[in-house]
Amino acid sequence: MSCTSGRIVAVQDGRAQFKAIMSHxxxxxxxxxxxxxxxxxxxxxxxxxxxxxxxxxxxHQG
Numbered sequence: 001m002s003c004t005s006g007r008i009v010a011v012q013d014g015r016a017q018f019k020a021i022m023s024h025x026x027x028x029x030x031x032x033x034x035x036x037x038x039x040x041x042x043x044x045x046x047x048x049x050x051x052x053x054x055x056x057x058x059x060h061q062g
Contacts, residue, residue: 002047006047008021008040009021013033016033019040020034020044022044
């Protein structure tokens with residue numbers, strides 16, 4: 001996990017349809033092209049930290 005966050009955008013490129021834009025700690029973003037949304041999502045998941053667990057203390061039927 002070398003990236004702090006990532007986002008996916010659709011592109012009109014002859015080679016790819018989706019682009020993952022990754023933010024790094026040093027402030028320099030990187031771009032990675034993918035043919036499918038699933039490939040781009042998997043890349044973002046592999047290279048960014050998991051979100052913190054959600055507190056479910058007060059989740060119940062009212």
